[in-house]
Every structure is written in structure tokens, then in C-alpha cells.
Amino acid sequence: MTTADLRGDELIAARHLPADAERVWTAFTSAAGIAAFWGGSHATVAPESVTVDLRVGGEFALDTRAPSGATRRLRFLYVRITAPHELVFDEPVTGLRTTVTIRPTGDGTDLTVHQRRLPPELRTRQAADGLASILDALATYLENP
Amino acid sequence: MPAADLDLAFAALGDPVRRALLSRLAHGDATVGELAEPFDLTQQAISHHVGVLRRCGLVEQRREGTRRPCRLKADRLALLSTWIDDQRRTWDDRLDALERHLTGDGAAR
Numbered sequence: 001m002t003t004a005d006l007r008g009d010e011l012i013a014a015r016h017l018p019a020d021a022e023r024v025w026t027a028f029t030s031a032a033g034i035a036a037f038w039g040g041s042h043a044t045v046a047p048e049s050v051t052v053d054l055r056v057g058g059e060f061a062l063d064t065r066a067p068s069g070a071t072r073r074l075r076f077l078y079v080r081i082t083a084p085h086e087l088v089f090d091e092p093v094t095g096l097r098t099t100v101t102i103r104p105t106g107d108g109t110d111l112t113v114h115q116r117r118l119p120p121e122l123r124t125r126q127a128a129d130g131l132a133s134i135l136d137a138l139a140t141y142l143e144n145p
Numbered sequence: 146m147p148a149a150d151l152d153l154a155f156a157a158l159g160d161p162v163r164r165a166l167l168s169r170l171a172h173g174d175a176t177v178g179e180l181a182e183p184f185d186l187t188q189q190a191i192s193h194h195v196g197v198l199r200r201c202g203l204v205e206q207r208r209e210g211t212r213r214p215c216r217l218k219a220d221r222l223a224l225l226s227t228w229i230d231d232q233r234r235t236w237d238d239r240l241d242a243l244e245r246h247l248t249g250d251g252a253a254r
Contacts, residue, residue, distance in 0.1 A: 011229065013236035019247040027243055036246040040238025111243075113236055 011115040018108045025084030028100055029054050038074075039064050049073075056081060060089070153201040154225055162186065163194050167203060170217035180215065 017024055027033035031050035039045045049063035061075040079097070080088035087100040099114040157163055166180055181191040195215055198204035202221045206213050 011232050011236070013233070013240060015240045015244065017244055017247055023247060024243075027246060033246065037239055037242035040235060040242050042238060111240070113240070115232060115236070 013113040013115075015111050016105070016108060017111055021084045021102045021104045021109050024102050024109050024111060025087075028087055029060075029083075034060065034062055038062055042067065054078065054081060150202065151225070151228060154203060154221070157197050157201045157203060158225075160194065160197075162191075163198055166191070166194055166198065167217060167222070170204065170215060171219075174214040174216045176212055176214050 027037065029052065031052050032047060034050050034052070035045045035047040043064040043066050045062050045064055050060070051062075052058075052060045054060070056078050059075055059077050061073060063071050063073055065071045074091070075093075076089040076091055076098070078087070078089050080086060085102055088097065090097050097116045099116075101112040101114070103110045103112075158167075162184065165184075169175060169180060169183075177188055177191050177195055180195070181188045184191065195204060195206065198215075199206060203218055204215050205218055206215045
């Protein structure tokens with residue numbers, strides 16, 4: 001089961017996986033692995049479109065194809081690589097920074113994906129709590145127009 | 146919502162006074178004078194904050210005789226939560242697919 005939350009200034013998705021850390025790492029850092037899951041349930045990734053240059057400053061890239069047939073090239077630059085525990089990469093277009101953390105547990109691994117995109121002004125706990133409260137206020141507003 | 150608009154809107158929300166103003170407006174329209182009441186700030190300062198919120202489209206101001214009430218544009222705010230929900234959904238889907246990939250590999254071994 002995934003938990004995915006806006007928590008503070010981060011979007012955090014967490015999942016326990018029934019596989020050891022090396023296999024999860026390989027899924028994130030090999031063309032075959034990325035092709036297998038990066039599209040999620042609503043897009044496909046052609047294996048031949050995936051390129052991986054696994055070094056700091058290198059990039060990985062892929063094409064996603066939506067059910068409508070629309071394709072989109074995604075590129076990510078590696079910022080930090082600590083096999084098989086932590087992978088940090090940026091999307092150059094948006095500045096989106098993603099940190100993947102893999103922690104071995106007794107029967108598999110705990111995987112956490114942190115995403116940051118909010119501008120510098122919002123990278124404080126106070127601002128993040130404020131944003132959360134804004135969304136709460138929005139929900140209240142929509143329930144009680 | 147274009148990325149530049151998202152930047153403006155999230156940056157506008159980076160200020161606690163502006164967030165408080167939006168929370169107040171979620172409960173109903175108010176003039177700058179009414180908005181200023183709970184704050185230890187001048188009306189000019191509140192006007193400045195309202196200006197920032199207007200420029201990024203989160204608030205609109207209309208004229209009613211001598212009053213100029215402000216209104217929260219909830220649809221605009223909803224676009225921000227949609228952006229967040231999209232990110233959340235993408236990773237939910239992706240991790241489901243990763244789990245299927247890993248489970249499939251395991252069965253094939």
C-alpha cells in the first residue's frame with residue numbers, strides 16, 4: 001500500500017516492497033526497470049526510448065506514451081548516487097528534485113520518494129504548514145460555500 | 146495552470162499574512178479594512194498583500210459603491226491542489242507498477 005502525502009514542503013510517497021534493496025535499486029537505475037514501471041498505470045514507456053548514464057551529472061531519459069498516443073520525453077539529471085540506498089535527480093525543465101530512499105527491512109525494503117518543487121520562499125516548515133492550512137481552508141470553503 | 150502562474154501562486158502563499166488573508170476570505174468576502182482588523186498591520190500593508198494575491202489570481206476585488214470587497218477565487222486555489230494531487234497520483238501509479246514489476250521478476254526466478 002502506498003502512502004502519498006503533502007507533508008511540509010515535500011510530496012512524499014512511501015511503499016513497502018517485497019524485494020531486496022539491490023533489486024529495487026536496479027529497477028530505478030536500469031533501462032529495463034525504468035521502462036517497466038515509470039509510466040505507472042496510465043502511460044507506457046518504450047524500453048528502447050530509455051537511456052541511462054548513471055553518474056553524477058549524467059542523465060536518464062525516457063518517452064512516456066499516454067493512452068491518447070501523445071508522447072512526452074522526460075529527462076532527469078543525477079545529483080547524488082549512493083547505491084543501493086539513495087538516488088537524487090532533478091528534472092531540469094521544472095527544477096523538480098526527487099530523492100529516492102531505499103531501506104532494507106526484515107522482509108523486503110521500505111521505499112520513500114520525496115519530491116520538492118515549491119519555490120525557495122516556501123521551503124520552510126511554517127510556509128508548508130501554511131500551504132496545508134490553505135488547502136484545509138479550501139476544503140472547508142468548498143463544503144460550506 | 147502554466148508553470149509561471151504556479152510559481153507566482155506558490156510564492157504568494159509563502160507569506161503567513163497572505164495565507165491568513167486567504168483563510169479569512171474563505172469564510173466570506175471582506176474589504177481591506179475588514180481584512181486588516183485582526184492584524185497589527187496598517188491598511189497599506191494589507192493592501193500590498195491583497196495586491197500580490199490579486200496579481201497571481203487568487204483574489205479578485207470588485208467595486209460596490211464606495212466599498213471594494215475582496216473575494217477568494219476558489220477555482221484558482223483548486224488548481225494548486227490539483228497540481229499536488231497529480232503529483233501524488235503519478236507516484237501512486239508508478240509504485241503500483243514497480244511492485245508488479247518486482248513481484249513478476251520474483252515469480253520468474
